[in-house]
Amino acid sequence: MNVADLLARQAVKMPHATAVIQAERILSFAEFDALVWGLCRCFRENGLLVGDVVGVHVQNPLLHLATILALARSGMVSVAISTLGSDGQASRNILLRAAVSAVIDDAGSLNWGCQKQINLDPVHALNLQGEHDESLRVDLPNARMMLRTSSGTTGLPKIVEATHASMIASIRREIACIGYPVGERYLTPVALQFDGPRRRYLSCLASGATAVMPSGVPSFTSLFALIDQHDIRHFSCVPSQAYQMALSVPPGKQRFPQMRCFRLSAGPSEAQLHQFLRERLTPNICISYGCTELGPLTVAKPDLVTSKPQSVGYAMPGIELEIVSANDDPVPAGAVGIVRLRTEGMPAGYLGDPAATEKYFRNGWFYPGDLGSIAEDGLVFHLGRADDMMIMNGVNIYPAEIEQAMMSHPAVVDAVAMPLKHKVVNDIPVCVLALGAGQALSEQELLVFARRRLESHSPKRIFVLDEIPRNEHGKVKRPELIQTIVSRLQAET
Structure with a gap:
C-alpha cells in the first residue's frame, strides 16, 4: 500500500467533502487528490524517477503537503529542508548525506546546487489537476517514502528512513488514540518541515477530517481568527506557543471552550502550564510524547492530564515501551531508568551515521536517550534526557x-x-x-x-x-x- 492511497480512498468515499482549507482556497477530497495527481505528472515530466531522493523546500503548507503526497505516490523519497536561521547550513549538509538528486522549491530565488531543481510557482502549481493514472503510482509498501531529520539542537541532524508501511502504521496509531472525526477541523501553526505536523495533517486527511492551514507564519491574532472562523476543534502546538496564546487572553473566561483537543507536543510541559491553559483557553488539554524516529509513542487525554499532570500518558497500541538500567535490565515499576522502544517496521538505524546507530539502536530496540519511569498501571513519566542527568x-x-x-x-x-x-x-x-x-x-x-x-x-x-x-x-x-x-x-x- 502507498501512503497516498489513504487520500485516494477518501476521494472515492466522500469526494465532495472538504479536505483542505487555506485562506480563500477550499478543496474537496476529489479536488485535492486531483492536485496530487497533477503534481505527480509535473514531477515525472521534469525528469524525477522512482527512487529519487528529493529535497522539499516548499513554504506554502498546502503545496508542501500535496508535494510530499505526490512524491510518495510516484515512488520517490522526500526530505524537508529549510533556510531558517542556522537550519540553512544544516539543510545543505542533509542534501549531501542523503544523496539528494533534486530539490523542489517554491521560493524560486535559491540555488541548492543539485542535479535538478524544480521551481514551483505556488499560484500555478496549486491549480494543477490530474486524473488517476496507475502508470504514475508505485506500490512498494516497504520502500522508503520519506527521510525524517532530527532538529539538530544537540549536534548534527540525524536522518532516519520511513517506509510507506511504517508511516501508515504511525498514522493509524494517531487516529486510534487521538481521533480525527469525519468533518472535524484541525489546525497547527507549526511548519510542515517538522515531522509531527506532516503526520497529523496526513492523519487528518486519512480519516476524513478537514485540514485547515495558515498562510505564512500566523500572528496570534490571525491564529485566533482562524480558530473562530473555521470552528477548529483539534489544535496542536508546542508548549511555548500555547503559553503565549493563553497569555494574550484576559482572565475570567475560556477562549475556546468548544475545542475537543488542544494538544501539546514536542517539548515537556508542566502542571502549572496545564492549569493556565485550562483557565484561559480550553479544559481539553491533551499531551503526547513521541520522537522523530518512531513518531507518536504515548498520549494523555484531558482527564489524565488533570489527574496526573506529570505523566505523558499510556503507550499507544503497537508501541513496546520499557524502562531499563544502564545494563539493559528491566527496572521495577516506578523506578527511574532509561527508556527503550520498539515497534513493527521501525528503522534499523540512522542514515550514514554508524556511530549514532550503534549508540541508539541496539538489539532490536531504539533508545531515544530519555529517562523515565512506568507505574504499575502502565502510566509513563518522562524525566528528561539521560545525557542531562x-x-x-x-x-x-x-x-x-x-x-x-x-x-x-x-x-x-x-x-x-x-x-x-x-x-x-x-x-x-x-x-x-x-x-x-x-x-x-x-x-x-x-x-x-x-x-x-x-x-x-x-x-x-x-x-x-x-x-x-x-x-x-x-x-x-x-x-x-x-x-x-x-x-x-x-x-x-
Missing part, C-alpha cells in the same frame, strides 16, 4: 525534578536544568529560568525557593533570562543556552 558526589539528580519544582513557582514560565562539569564533584546542577511578564525576582530568592523544595537536589546556581532559546518545535537550543551561561560566569570573574 547529573551526578553530584555520587547522587543522581534528574533535570525534570528541578524543572518541575521551579515551574511550580507562580512567577516562572519556563525552566531548563542542566549540569556544569566540575573536576571534583562531577556535575554542578544549574537551572535557567524565564519569568512571566512584569515579574521581578532575584536569583537568590529563587535559589531559596528551590532549596526549600529540593533540598540537596536543588540547583547550585540559577540564571534568569528574558526568554529560553527554543526552536520552532519547542526544543531547547542547548549550545546557545550553554554559551549564554558561560558568558554570564565569565562576566562575574
